[in-house]
Amino acid sequence: MSLPPPPLLDLYRVMLLARRLDERAWVLHRQGKIAFHISGIGQEAAQVGAAFALERGKDWFAPYYRDLALMLALGLTPLEFVLGLMGKQGEPSSGARQMPSHWSLRRANVVSHSSPVATQAPHAAGIGLAIKLRGDGAVVLTTIGEGSTSQGEWYEAVNWAATHKLPVIFMVENNVYAISVRQDLQMAVEHVAEKAAGLGLPGVIVDGLDPVEVYRVVGEAAARARRGDGPTVIEAKVSRMTPHSSDDDDRSYRPRDEVEAMKARDPLVLFHQRLLADRALTEAQDAGLQDEVKGVIEAAVAEAESAPYPAADEASHPVYVEDVRHG
């Protein structure tokens, strides 16, 4: 089964929305309107390419905290994201219990994740096991940073999935840094994908700055999983164009020329230029998209700012399923 051609303008629109929304979050932080932001700037192409290669509504997702673009592609609204940034009522991932960017969206088959890294990887293997036991033909995508592949949880999950030939895609968004620690202090291999060889499954390297390439590679991994041939590790080489989070300052550990070189290969700019060169996008269309995205974000911020906080006693539940109150 071959994948249809990628919907280029849809990919571009979500990348653009994610970028502008992420930038707006940094501004909100500088304005003192939010306490924390963890950014996905530079990783949008990989996330959007992966999301569009899968069957949204059928396939499952166990993401990690940098996946704003992935989440927007799966249907998270900008308002829902900003409500999360502000810890406001109506935030869908956790009812504002978790920090921002700790995703969960039941309506899109996105399972909740925590802050200890790699914990979502065995969940993805378990979802893959359930899919296989039920014969549902779905696929689960789990994402992670390269530093978190140092965790035993990631190895155990990949080993499980490979051993039982589970329909799981382990996509590593390799941005080279785990907060301040470079990849060469995380692993002895040059590419994360090489780890797959020792666990008995394919490891594929893809240019994570190119959404079309990621779309193709994830589509192939999904087809392989649906055939019953098991999981794939995909290493998407991406850029972390910001500090780790709003609480980090990367100047102590990151050479400025490296940052400048990275910004010269901004995946959003590269894709924009390519679409224009290929005449897949006109300047007029682009201007329209930019205006639309700006309007959506401003409306989301305004609505979130006026939204109420949760009542304090919301904190008392639901500890057990018996306590769940859905209004």
Place this chain on the structure above:
Amino acid sequence: MAEITLIEGLRQAMDEELARDERVFIVGEDVGPRGGVFRATLGLFDKYGPKRVIDSPLAELSIIGVGIGAALYGLRPICEIQFADFIHPAFNQIVNEAAKLCYRSNGEWTVPMVIRAPYGGGIGGGLYHSQSLEAFFTHVPGLKVVIPSNPHDAKGLLKSAVRDPNPVLFLEPKKGYRLIRGEVPEGGDLLVPIGPARVSRSGADVSVFAYGMMHHYCLQAAEAVAADGIQAEVIDLRTLLPIDKAAILASVRKTGKALIVHEDNLTGGYGAEIAALLANDAFTDLDAPVRRLAGPDVPAVPFSHPMQDWFMPNTEKIAAAIRDLAAY
């Protein structure tokens, strides 16, 4: 009524739940053709096949983590940890994931999962096949912690645990697997609710609180002190989390004296929670200090028999503690 062993009660529970609900499956080390190292799952692989009884890789954290994922998808895993002592690699998955998923997703995601783990000493297992570690987990809101003491409850509580929508840690007194026998109704659908404790022997002089293997010894000790005219009331707590405060308070309001027995070590153990409850809610009912008889504060149970015996609470030590408290 047929008399069966505690482990037969567990096996019957799993057999019946596998037959009842196609979402239920068992996963763990050696649970397949081998039937588990204790034979808890004996025959279930042949009966239900490799999609319902799954031999996992030898990796505890992912037995739990994979179970969580399957539960999120809508299945009902029964995860077996071969010995409770080996559960620690999965601590993060149990405490940070399974127990918190309902709360952290505001009820959008739930984890209907049972974690079975044989616990306890007195079996020559040394430090790493003897541990009692309930206190780590009774500190965790979002989990339920259950410990049966007899075949009837082992069967009825495990069936309830499989049907519970929350993660349930089901700790099994492995020394009692074949030692403790009891009558269990044949057929029907035996369900013992998670939550309520049970007065297993009525008495007016001293309340003795225990669970699992220690409950077995407490009943023997109560019988022994009855010869001295001491009427000990024995309460089998059965569910440690959530705690059955009403049953604990009701007994102490009657007797005025409380002894808590567990083989987990003393400091920070489950008995401290009961003692605190009694100090707060039954202060004026007490006629004596609340006493705890527990394992000593050493890292775990030693292997060599004299040292193991030194560690383990037993019928004689419990009887002595009851006599001492009755005389206060």
